[in-house]
Amino acid sequence: MFDSVRLPHRLDKEQFEEIKERLREKLLDAQFELAQRKKKTILLLINGSDGAGKGEVLNRLYEWLDDHYLETLSYGAQTDEERERPLEWRYWRDMPLYGRIGLMLGSWHHRPLLERAKGIAGRDAFHAALDEINRAEEMLFQEGVIVIKVWLFMPEEKASRRLAKIREADGGLRRATVIEWEDALNGKERERLAQAALDMVEKTSTGYAPWVVIAAEDARYRDAAVAELLLKTLDGANAESGPAAAAPSRVSAIALPRSSLISALDMTQSVDPESYSEELARLQQRISELTTGKKFEKRGLVVVFEGNDAAGKGGAIRRVRAALDPRRFRVHGVAAPTDEERARPYLWRFWRNIPRIGNVAIFDRSWYGRVLVERVEGLCSQQDWMRAYQEINDFEHQLERARLSVVKFWLAITQEEQLKRFNDREAQPTKRYKITPEDWRNREKWALYEEAANEMIDRTSARRAPWTIIEANDKKFARLKVLRTIVERLEADL
Secondary structure, eight states, rough: GGGGGOOOOOHHHHHHHHHHHHHHHHHHHHHHHHHHHHOOOEEEEEEEEETHHHHHHHHHHHSSGGGEEEEEEOOOSSOOHHHHOOOTTHHHTTTOTTTTTEESSSSSTTTHHHHHHSSSSSSHHHHHHHHHHHHHHHHHHHEEEEEEEEEOOOHHHHHHHHHHHHHHHHTOOTTTOOSSSSOOOOOHHHHHHHHHHHHHHHHOOOSSSSSEEEOOOOOOOOOOOOOHHHHHHHHHHHTSOOOOOGGGOOOOGOOOOOOOOOSSSOTOOOOOOHHHHHHHHHHHHHHHHHHSSHHHHHHHHEEEEESSSSSSHHHHHHHTTSSSSSEEEEEEEEOOOOOHHSOOOOTHHTTTTTOOOOOOOESSGGGGGGGHHHHTTTSSSSHHHHHHHHHHHHHHHHHHTTTTTEEEEEEEEOHHHHHHHHHHHHOOOTGGHHHHHHHHHHHHHHHHHHHHHHHHHHHOOOOOOOOEEEEEESSSHHHHHHHHHHHHHHHHOO
16 A cells, blocks of 8 residues: 555655745635635645654645635644543534635544554454544535545654654754654554554545555655645535536646656566476466365455556466366456446446355456546546545455455556557457457557556555556566466465
C-alpha cells in the first residue's frame, strides 16, 4: 500500500515557485466558491509520523488560503469536560459550518491507533473501532461533510532523525512540529504503530473518504501535493453543490510531476534464452508439486492477470496452466458484462467463479475492470469506481480468510513495444484475431490507463494480496517472474 511513496517525489525550488503561484490562485477561487455556496464542509485530516511535517503542512495551507473560512481542529488528551461525554462529542462540538474548511490534527483515528500500538486493544477490538469510523464517515458524507484523510509518509528512521535536527536547531522548542506518538510510545510500540497504520489505511480507505498517502521527505513536494489534493476536493465539492458548468476543472493545469510505480520499472530486463527452458521446467514442476501435495488440499489459489494490451498475459497463463492438474483448475477470460451480469452487483460474476478448496482459478482480466476500463471509459460514475477500491479489498480479504491465496500480476510493457506487437499481430494471419479497433483506441488513452493502474496498485496492494508488477518487454523474463512469484507465495502459505 505504501510502495508508491518510496519512489522519489521531489520539486526543485524553481518548480515549486511556479506551481505555488498557480495553486494559490486556484485554491482561493475554489475556497471562495465553497464559502458562497454554503452546501459542503471539507475536513482535511492530517496524519503521519512525528517529524513528517504535519504542522508545517497546516501552516502552509494557512499561508495559501483565506483564514476567514479556515479552522484548525486539534485534539490531544481529553479534557475534564470531554471525559464526561462520549469521545466523539468533541469532534461534533467543533464541526465547521457549511462553506468552511477544517484542518484536523489528532483525528478520530488517533485513539484506536494508539491503543493498538500499546497493546491495549486486540485485533478484533481495533477492527471494530475501524468499522465504527467507516460508518461515521459515511454518515458525514451523506450529510455534506467531505473528509480527506492524508497520511504523510516518511520512513520511521528518517522521521526520527529529522525530528532530532528540528529540536536541535530550535534549542528544544517544538514550534510547528506536531508530536503525537513519540512521547507516548517506545520503540517496539512505534513498530506496532506502523503495522496498525497500514491495517487502518487498508480497512478505512473508502470511496466516500479515501486515504491519500503522500511522500513527505521533500517538504516542497509534500506541501504542493496536499494543496493539490485539497484543490481537487474543492472543485469536486463545488461541482456537486451546483451546476457542473459553474465549476470547471482547475486541477488539470496544476498536476504535479509524479513518480509512477510502472514508469519506474527497468524494462530492459531479460533472460538468457539458453537457460530459459531449464528454469521454466523447474518452476512448473515446483508449482505442480505444491498444488498436488497434501497441504494444498486445505487451501486454494486465485491468480489475477491484468496489464497493458499485448503485454503477454495469455502466454504467461499458458505456462502456469501447463503446471496444473487440468481436473482442478479453470481459466476465466473476463470481457464486457452480459445483460444478466449487469442486472446484479458487479462482483457477482466473479463470486460465481471462486474455486473450491484444493483448486485453482486464473482470471484473465478481473474485478479490477471497474477501476480500470470502466473508470477510464466513463462506463460507471466516479462514486462507483471510488468506492470499488474498498469493496475489492473486502472481497479479497474474504477470499484470504477462506484460505484462498490471492496472487495478482500487472504485466507492463512500453508504448514502443506495444506498437511493435500490435503490428506483428496484424501481419500474422493466426494472430489477427488478437487485435481490434478498440486496442488501437486504448493506445490514445495510455496516460489515463497508467494513472488508473498506479492508483489501483497503490490502493489495493494489501499485505495478504499484494500486486507484483512484471517487466514484460521480454516475454521469457515475464513468464519466469510470474511462475517464480506463484512458487514463492505457495511455499509461504503452505
